[in-house]
Amino acid sequence: MIKILIVDDEGIERRGIKFLLKQIKVDFHICEAANGMDALEYLKTQDIDILFTDIKMPFMDGMDLIKEVKNNDIKCKIVIFSGYEEFEYAKFATKMGVINYILKPVDPDEFKSTIIRILKEIKDEKVKEEKNIRNMSFLREHILYSLVNGTSPKELEIKFNDVIDLSFIKEYRRMILIEFAEDFFGVKEYDIEKIIKDNTNIQFKYLNLNQRQSLLFINNIGLEYRDIKEAAYSIYNTIRMNCMSECFVSAGKKIEKAEDIIGAYGKIELLIEKRFYNNSDEHIFIDDEVNEKVISSKNDTDIILKKIKQDMSIKDTESLKDNFKKLCDLYENDNDISNMYVKFIFSNVLKDLYENLNEVSEKGFKEDINKIYKSSDFASVVRIINEYIVRFEESISDNPLLVHKEIETIKKYIYENYDKDIGVEVLAAQVCFAPSYLSYIFKKETGQNLSKFIKSYRMIKAKEMLETTYEKIVNVSYAVGYRNVSYFCQSFREYFGVSPQKFRNEGE
Secondary structure, three states, rough: OOOEEEEOHHHHHHHHHHHHHHHOOOOOOEEEEHHHHHHHHHHOOOOOOOOEEEOOOOOOHHHHHHHHHHOOOOOEEEEEOHHHHHHHHHHHHHHHHEEEEOOOOOOOHHHHHHHOOOOOOOOHHHHHHHHHHHHHHHHHHHHHHHHHHOOOOHHHHHHHHOOOOOHHHHHHOOEEEEOOOOOOOOOOOOOHHHHHHHHHOOOOOEOOOOOOEEEEEEEEOOOHHHHHHHHHHHHHHHHHHHHOOOOEEEEEEOOOOHHHHHHHHHHHHHHHHHHHHHHHOOEEEEOOOOOOOHHHHHHHHHHHHHHHHHHOOOOOOOHHHHHHHHHHHHOOOOOOOOOOHHHHHHHHHHHHHHOOOOOOHHHHHHHHHHHHOOOOOOOHHHHHHHHHHHHHHHHOOOOOOHHHHHHHHHHHHHHHHHHOOOOHHHHHHHOOOOOOHHHHHHHHHHHOOHHHHHHHHHHHHHHHHHHOOOOHHHHHHHHOOOOHHHHHHHHHHHHHHOOHHHHHHHHH
């Protein structure tokens, strides 16, 4: 919308100009002032596109108003409308760069052609300004890209010093590299730059390096390890939540001068590449001085997180609760570690729980992740995850179809492998249960102790062999999973009330 200010001490003149403007059928926002002083006060706080001003007015005339507009570098088109007897004033105004003037009484056709010409000038200037801004932005990107690729700052200064001030490089304090596991140009419909800007408070210059890498030049975060680490985790989590795409984030050391950019990029790229050789499942890497406490905390965290993941896979809820408490104890009173990092760690636990729960929708999960990141205290984070743990526990105990299926799998395994060593640990591994949990649900589902069920089936198979074959007792013992013949005979006697040999003899 074009904003216009009409300045004239006569209301009828202002209304006349407004009427003529409305005939042009352009969406104008029109304001008025009765003298130059009021107009100047308005112009100091409001941007306009066109200023219409009379010459002779009380308090401050049009000539003084134009001088103040020029002195204060107020950008607008100026149109003078003047009576014939004031034409010399209008000629003087043109010397100050005001080329638009209309004589009173105003001719409607002349007025319209003048306004249309001014509107075209405004449009052309805006297009040119936007183009210059884009060109300057592209030039900045080119300079940063050249530095990243090893061009010396001196060489760039010689080449571009007359075109752009290279001091803009000093704005950037750190570099963060984002590397995607797969190409994101032409594959993903996501605007990575926009997503990060919309969802974080980080200010940066975005540079696309190739189909898998983007580089951020950061200019608003602190220089301490904690600050850059929090920024890296924030970026990683934002991309993970909004793009559902695997990526790796690497943050570099402080940038003191332009030369630092050349070496910094190579180092942060190498940090990500090392994951291949280390067989690491990490996604965030920081090239900085790290205190021993942070390293120790991270090592402890990795161990506990692996245990928690294992607890979920074998459905050992008691161990899961114990290990989650250990994780909470590790961070509950540690004020030296970034709260964003802590939230990231705990959001990963929530993600693992979500992947083991069918009842939680993706929308609900995302809402809970957002709650974690918006939490103002540690207890709120813990409470959200504990709710998921309760759901996980209930999903196991309240799902008879799942339990029945797993028990049938165990039975089938026993039927096919009774001749082997099949203790509860071996059986639990078949269905990814904790041994104690398997024993519990087997008894609950079948009404029979698991070890007794195995023994019962072996005794039945031994009985069948004694009745239908002439195999030696030792061979029967081995055939039903007993390597100790004496123990087999004892077990058979306990189960049937007679020894294997006597059972065969009586059968004959």
